[in-house]
Amino acid sequence: MLNIKKYSHLHFIIIFSIFALCFAYFVEFALNHKPCNLCLLQRIPYIAAIFLISLIFILNKYKILISKIIMIFFIFGALISFYHLGIERGFFIESFVCISDINKKVLSASELLEELKNSKISCKEVSFTILGVSLATLNTIISLGLSAIMFLNLNKNENK
Numbered sequence: 001m002l003n004i005k006k007y008s009h010l011h012f013i014i015i016f017s018i019f020a021l022c023f024a025y026f027v028e029f030a031l032n033h034k035p036c037n038l039c040l041l042q043r044i045p046y047i048a049a050i051f052l053i054s055l056i057f058i059l060n061k062y063k064i065l066i067s068k069i070i071m072i073f074f075i076f077g078a079l080i081s082f083y084h085l086g087i088e089r090g091f092f093i094e095s096f097v098c099i100s101d102i103n104k105k106v107l108s109a110s111e112l113l114e115e116l117k118n119s120k121i122s123c124k125e126v127s128f129t130i131l132g133v134s135l136a137t138l139n140t141i142i143s144l145g146l147s148a149i150m151f152l153n154l155n156k157n158e159n160k
Helices: 008-030 035-040 043-059 063-089 111-117 136-157
Strands: none
Touching: 008 043, 008 136, 035 063, 043 063, 043 111, 043 136, 063 136
């Protein structure tokens, strides 16, 4: 049987991940703010957290290993978000990930050049903010916070 108090940080993260994804899809579909490719990549840690934490609850095994994987996903998310923030602020230049269609398979050089010309959503453009703060900035802070929660709980479990 699962000890609710022992897993409270996982409950928080799975609920927060569901909320974050619902909010992202609300902004995308209800408010019609199309995400750039980096915005789409920043959703991966939340999707992974929902799936992996569900595995912990279902299997009731491998908590430490799966928790480490979740922490790595959120560190990855923080790095992607920080890179996105740097592009928004002009510290970094847009990479190929920003200007290509990650949902489309490009087969030739001519198709690649055509895709580069037709790219419409730039990672530089901030189309949605909350109190003047871009979603990339918020996601950087949130991903670092969730990474820290996972790290502290892993550290607490390993010291027992």
